[in-house]
Amino acid sequence: MKILVCISNVPDTTTRIKLSGDKKSVETNGVQWIINPWDELALTRAMELSEQNAGSIQAISVVSVGDASVEPTLRKALAVGANEAIRVNLVPADSYSVAVQLAEVVKQENPDLVLLGIESSDFNSSGVGAMLAELLGFASVSSVSSLELSSSGLTIKREVEGGTEQLECPLPAILSVQKGIALEPRIPAMRGIMMARSKPLKVVEPVAVEPLSEWIELELPEAKSACKMIPEDNAKELIRLLHEEAKVI
């Protein structure tokens, strides 16, 4: 079985977002880039499955759509344990552009299972997984919070509005995963970092695609006004203010 994990390169979660001069993008100076946290959970689960089912997973590949600046993130995925990495050489404009490129990679690589995070922490669009499924016609499940291999394919738990479902899913499949899917993301070990030096990172050129949407401007949230402090022994006053002043209860 071959697993392909799609990863996107995002600013570290502690980054304070500053806008660039034209307000179309964010200031990248001094930003630490990481594997999108949900994608990292997908990769972690892929590693766990490979360890728990010795011999049944032949290769774990990672793919990202971006320019050369995403390569450190891909190499981190290699250091954590992925066998090979693919970069599609395109700075994507929207989820659709990403999905079209990934679909091409899937057709070339023929993985049995495609994993990705439920969303990326920069665009927050949650679009790529379902788009990829629609483009490829694979079985697909979103909001996956538990994943095991079974004799016929996959056993999955997913979150639905107001509950959870357990499903049987055949292969090939595309799953978008969320928290709960894996334990803590892994820190690359020295041995892994060393081995990553000799693992392949393949760069492929993109196929032509027209984006369906574009970000034309960014804005930052307005600064909050000062917090009104209430004495510790006066819970009643807080409730009064919420009722009479803020009018939220």
Added chain:
Amino acid sequence: MNFQLTEEHEMIRQAARDYAQRELIKDVIERDETATYPTQHVKALSELGFMGMLVDPKYDGGGMDTISYVLAMEEISKVDASVSVIMSVNNSLVCYGIEKYGTEEQKEKFLKPLARGEKIGAFLLSEPEAGSDATSQRTTAEDKGDYYLLNGTKNWITNGYTAGTYLVIAQTHPEKRHKGINAFIVDRHAEGISVGPHENKMGMRSSDTHSVMFTDVKVPKENRIGEDGFGFKFAMKTLEGGRIGIAAQALGLASGALERSIQYAKERKAFGTEIANHQAIAFKLSDMAVKVENARNLVLKAAWLKDQGMEYGTTSAMAKQYAADIAMEVTTEAVQIHGGYGYVKEYHVERLMREAKLTQIYEGTSEIQKIVISRSLLKD
């Protein structure tokens, strides 16, 4: 000149940072308070390869360069210097000493488990009456033909209790003074070894520091490192490298304190504005940052010289002395910036200050470093 770290260096630094900020931070205050040895963390860091990161992969090490090592040491030390001192002793004293000067058999037998972190090493040089002055070793190693017989007491031994492997410096030929000293690899559990109580220290409280007593301990001949009488040179050469590790530790204490101070100054308000907006605080931060940057440059330079196979003894002494001294200054200022909060444990900086003090004392006091530096300046 190139000040750019490689992508791999960044990855290693980030790996160490992730571990420190994610795991070590959780229980560091409690471990400090109860002086509890960080067993789980040492195990986890071993699995990540940090305990033997400098060792050649053919001896199960991480195969990383000294720059990687100081980057990792800095990040770990920002949170927990007790853990980083365990890492430092194992990497830059014990593993380095055996890898550089040991025989192939010694490396197979002793270095591999140390590099994997299955065993932790300790470096036994200091004595009750010989700290900085390593020439006057009272511990004796009597040549008994096919073995040596060890007798004496070692003091202030990091990893003294938990270590599996000791590197012991002892006198074989007292009449030859320092030229009669030898270094031995000794099994911590050999008969005749007893370990004193845990030292109740001011800082680095969760690393286990002990005195170790040797009473007629038999050490096989093949466990001697180098030629007969090589011990003093061995100790001095090994400590040269060790100083880089402790310099990086001191740097981490300082830069950790600076990070916390910047964050605090941006959040804490006084007189209607964040204290960072008061020049008295902003200038303190500026002074601290200059010191940290200077220390980092010295530490990285020493590491770089070592990686290039160039002479680094004087630079590593400079790095150790400077980083340790500014660590004391910067952590003290950090406490000052934090005010009352700085004096309570929850805000971490008081611990960094207590720990910084030790970096001026161990593995060669700041004064000893100055001797090393000045001698190199003045020699003909």
Added chain:
Amino acid sequence: MSVLVYIENRDGQFKKNQLELMSYAKKISEATNQELVTLSIGNVKEEEWARLSAHGATRVLNGENLPNQIDNEVFAQALFAAIELVQPKYLILSDNNTGKALAPRVSVKYRAGIVSGILGLPISYEPFVGKKRAYSGKAFAHVKVNSDLKVLTLSPNSFEIKESSGNVQLEAFEPALPTPKTKVVQADKQMGKLLLSEADIVVSGGRGMKSADNWGPLEELAEVMGAATACSRPVSDEGWRPHHEHVGQTGKIIGPTLYIALGISGAIQHLAGVSSSKVIVAINKDPEAPIFTAADYGIVGDVQKLIPQLIDAYKELKQ
């Protein structure tokens, strides 16, 4: 030419956020002067139609014989059939698990641009520009959609419910659907429990709650206030609370009317996930905790002591 909205029922009922969605779709249809068509899937209780009617619904494609929870791929086929039928210019869905699974499929099938998690009404209709959260709540993006069909998933609590007179006309909707590739073998519902994404009020606990055993009073507070419960990342990491309660940058991003943070220090990742709440209340024993910089009302104090007092004060207010 129409506006098509998918209104989701849960156990045959329409929840508050679906009425929000209905009101929103009505508004869009008015603004663009197009017919409003509502799609419903699964069996809906009779009396619910009147509620939908009161929020603007008129023509309803009633897929009452279609299973409510189905495979995404099959569900998408149902949606495609509705799109073929009414040729919408706008397709509007909730920004929840269902919407997130379906909108992208429509996007691919019809080359339609999406604004996912759109916040309220668009900035402009021609060209169509909508506002959404970006960088997990640390910024907002203005997204321009270039395609003819626009797909919008509406962020919960971003549009106020508006009553309007409608006149529901149910129209049987029975497209032929393929067999799903996946098979549901077991479904567990949190019966009666208020969903985090739908709640007006959220009561959330952090590490300051000290242990998993201390959650009773917090749950009681949530219950008396009609609030959903949530938690910070360390709490779900420690296993004190389930993962689906984690709010913050890598958990759920929410925007309730009132967010009450109990014993949460307010790391930047947490604040990103709750910053669009209308009012934030913080209770923390540490006066330096960053949560107070994001809060509107704050109390420095012990959460264990304060929760019962809040319960009493709230009950008193409601009497």
